[in-house]
Amino acid sequence: MQIKLKLHNTLTGKKEIFEPLNPTHVGMYVCGPTVYGEAHLGHARSAIVFDVIFRYLQFLDYKVRYVRNITDVGHLEQDADEGEDKIAKKARLQQLEPMEVAQHYTDAYHRDMELLNVKKPGIEPRATGHILEQIELIEKIINNGFAYEVNGSVYFDVEKYNEHKPYGLLSGRKIEDLQSGTRELAGQSEKRSALDFALWKKAAPEHIMRWRSPWSVGFPGWHLECSAMSAKYLGEQFDIHGGGMDLMFPHHECEIAQCEAGNNASPARYWLHNNMITINGQKMGKSLGNFITLQELFSGNHQLLEQAYSPMTVRFFILQAHYRSTLDFGNEALQAAQKGYKKLINALRILKEFNYEEQSENIDEKNTQQINQICDNCFHAINDDFNTARLVAQLFNLVKKINSIHVHQIALHSIENATFNRMKELFTRFTEDVLGLKEEESFDGKALINALLEFYKEAKAEKDYETVDAVRAKLKQQGIVVKDMKTGIDWAYEE
RNA sequence: GGUAGCGUGGCCGAGUGGCUAGGCAGAGCUCUGCAAAAGCUCCUACAGCGGUUCGAAUCCGCUCGCUACCUCCA
Numbered sequence: 001m002q003i004k005l006k007l008h009n010t011l012t013g014k015k016e017i018f019e020p021l022n023p024t025h026v027g028m029y030v031c032g033p034t035v036y037g038e039a040h041l042g043h044a045r046s047a048i049v050f051d052v053i054f055r056y057l058q059f060l061d062y063k064v065r066y067v068r069n070i071t072d073v074g075h076l077e078q079d080a081d082e083g084e085d086k087i088a089k090k091a092r093l094q095q096l097e098p099m100e101v102a103q104h105y106t107d108a109y110h111r112d113m114e115l116l117n118v119k120k121p122g123i124e125p126r127a128t129g130h131i132l133e134q135i136e137l138i139e140k141i142i143n144n145g146f147a148y149e150v151n152g153s154v155y156f157d158v159e160k161y162n163e164h165k166p167y168g169l170l171s172g173r174k175i176e177d178l179q180s181g182t183r184e185l186a187g188q189s190e191k192r193s194a195l196d197f198a199l200w201k202k203a204a205p206e207h208i209m210r211w212r213s214p215w216s217v218g219f220p221g222w223h224l225e226c227s228a229m230s231a232k233y234l235g236e237q238f239d240i241h242g243g244g245m246d247l248m249f250p251h252h253e254c255e256i257a258q259c260e261a262g263n264n265a266s267p268a269r270y271w272l273h274n275n276m277i278t279i280n281g282q283k284m285g286k287s288l289g290n291f292i293t294l295q296e297l298f299s300g301n302h303q304l305l306e307q308a309y310s311p312m313t314v315r316f317f318i319l320q321a322h323y324r325s326t327l328d329f330g331n332e333a334l335q336a337a338q339k340g341y342k343k344l345i346n347a348l349r350i351l352k353e354f355n356y357e358e359q360s361e362n363i364d365e366k367n368t369q370q371i372n373q374i375c376d377n378c379f380h381a382i383n384d385d386f387n388t389a390r391l392v393a394q395l396f397n398l399v400k401k402i403n404s405i406h407v408h409q410i411a412l413h414s415i416e417n418a419t420f421n422r423m424k425e426l427f428t429r430f431t432e433d434v435l436g437l438k439e440e441e442s443f444d445g446k447a448l449i450n451a452l453l454e455f456y457k458e459a460k461a462e463k464d465y466e467t468v469d470a471v472r473a474k475l476k477q478q479g480i481v482v483k484d485m486k487t488g489i490d491w492a493y494e495e
Numbered sequence: 496g497g498u499a500g501c502g503u504g505g506c507c508g509a510g511u512g513g514c515u516a517g518g519c520a521g522a523g524c525u526c527u528g529c530a531a532a533a534g535c536u537c538c539u540a541c542a543g544c545g546g547u548u549c550g551a552a553u554c555c556g557c558u559c560g561c562u563a564c565c566u567c568c569a
Contacts, residue, residue, distance in 0.1 A: 030569095031569075032569090033569075034567085034568080034569095039569090040569085041569090042568080042569040043569050044569085045569065046569035047569080049569090086567075171498085171499085171564075171565090172498065172499065173497090173498065173499095173564090173565075174497090174498090176497095177497050177498065177565085178497085178498095178565070222567085243569070244568075244569035245563080245564085245569085246563085246564075246567095246568055246569065247568080247569075248564075249498095249564060249565070250564095250565085250566090251567095251568090273569095274569070275563090275569095276562095276563075276568095276569075277569085278562080278563095281561070281562070282562075283562080283563065283568095284569095285567095285568055285569085286567080286568055286569095287566090287567065287568055288568090316518095317507090320507075320508065320509090320517085320518070321507085321508060321509085322508085322509070325501090325508080325509090326500095326501080326562080326563085327507090327508085328507075328508095330506075330507070332506050332507070332519075332520085333506070333507040333508085333518095333519085334507095335519075335520095336506075336507060336508095336518060336519035336520080337507085337518080337519085338519095339518075339519060340517085340518045340519070341518095343518080344518095346532085346533095377516095381509090381516095387509075387510095389508065389509050389510095389516085389517080390509055390510080390516070390517080392509095392517070392518080393508095393509065393516050393517035393518080394516085394517085395517090396516095396517055396518070397516090397517080400533095400534080403532090403533050403534070404533085404534060406533075407526085407532095407533055407534065409533090409534060409535090
């Protein structure tokens with residue numbers, strides 16, 4: 001069965017059949033986090049959405065080069081002309097080296113991503129490690145006449161660029177509309193137009209993140225890193241560029257302009273944007289201060305949280321919605337996700353234990369046909385712009401079949417052998433390999449040992465030595481020895 | 496103000512012209528020492544008003560409500 005993968009391309013506003021530049025390889029670049037704070041639910045969504053896309057492309061046997069950057073030169077805060085680097089600001093507050101702050105939050109991000117079972121990208125480049133590449137790109141843009149230098153800073157000339165190629169294609173904006181929407185800062189700006197953006201900024205004396213360049217000692221502009229790093233690792237043209245919808249304008253728009261102006265090529269063929277997480281219908285974000293960090297979610301330590309939610313619950317919650325829809329946070333929804341996740345994972349466990357031996361002579365045509373249909377539907381769902389919500393729905397249809405087989409309402413061997421194998425393979429691979437859901441052990445091993453020791457104690461009191469020996473043997477199999485001491489019963493790891 | 500989008504059953508959330516998504520919650524039944532799990536059944540909605548159509552949640556128009564982007568943000 002061959003259905004083509006379709007994806008929604010922000011650049012065209014349409015669903016298109018995915019055709020990579022090279023039929024066997026895919027290059028994908030996703031905007032990663034700016035590491036000046038703890039990762040929150042929004043970061044998780046973006047990471048998980050593109051993780052699933054990465055996983056599914058691999059499932060389809062593409063060789064994928066996945067690049068997700070770490071932004072450790074912060075973007076400018078507030079107005080460009082008086083901006084202070086976010087990382088530098090945080091560093092001053094905490095009396096730390098900027099790189100120390102960046103490292104701390106990078107580590108925190110990695111820790112959270114690992115908990116969420118997000119695969120590591122193939123390359124995770126840092127902006128500070130690619131200052132030279134950024135300088136080179138600026139030089140190309142200047143040489144092509146699309147940037148100008150003022151007092152050691154370099155700005156991108158949006159109007160000039162717009163004469164060459166339309167600016168605003170990605171976000172559906174027209175330069176006239178943008179111009180009417182901005183107000184000129186009288187005399188304060190070095191920029192020729194309010195729409196222009198910085199490629200290089202001369203550092204003020206107190207600015208602690210600084211590098212030498214042909215123009216000044218300073219730091220690169222807000223959008224440059226992604227252009228420089230994607231070109232370096234994926235080439236001037238590659239297949240997929242992803243990120244949050246909030247990055248569409250101006251970040252991705254500027255990226256396109258920079259690449260066109262410097263390399264004369266539109267960087268990505270397909271632009272994918274995930275929608276926002278909302279909280280009471282309002283966007284969750286750093287700027288609004290209404291975000292919930294992943295650590296708070298995992299620990300339940302937040303005013304809005306009624307309980308802790310495990311990483312897999314969070315992952316499942318995100319996958320139950322399509323990535324281009326907003327997803328509203330709520331305790332009720334998270335609790336529903338928790339139950340749903342466990343239902344799915346219980347079925348997976350059962351399925352793995354089925355032992356199909358020999359096909360019976362009486363084939364259950366109806367169920368065999370239905371299972372095949374559901375398997376087909378799984379592909380239709382995921383191939384339709386990575387619709388994980390529909391895929392999950394189909395997997396739950398299989399859960400019903402799996403559970404019915406488990407309680408012998410459907411006879412295992414009445415399902416056609418090939419169909420059973422197909423179900424087993426697809427259910428497992430879609431759940432684990434594509435959706436990235438895994439079994440999460442929610443129990444406490446030590447509590448279980450203590451529970452067993454209760455029985456041990458009771459049996460001993462009743463002089464039921466058969467049970468006593470059995471319990472001791474079972475625990476020993478797990479490398480636990482029971483210690484009968486005068487002071488009470490205890491256990492230890494077997495030495 | 497400009498641009499884009501959204502409004503689906505108690506909750507979350509798919510669906511873009513006919514073919515009851517799915518999860519959670521609720522009700523009943525089966526199973527069962529009790530309970531749970533599981534299965535089956537039920538609850539069958541598309542903001543409002545008009546229009547197009549044999550047929551609309553789905554297309555068009557209007558009205559109401561909400562949101563996002565235009566400034567850093569996943």
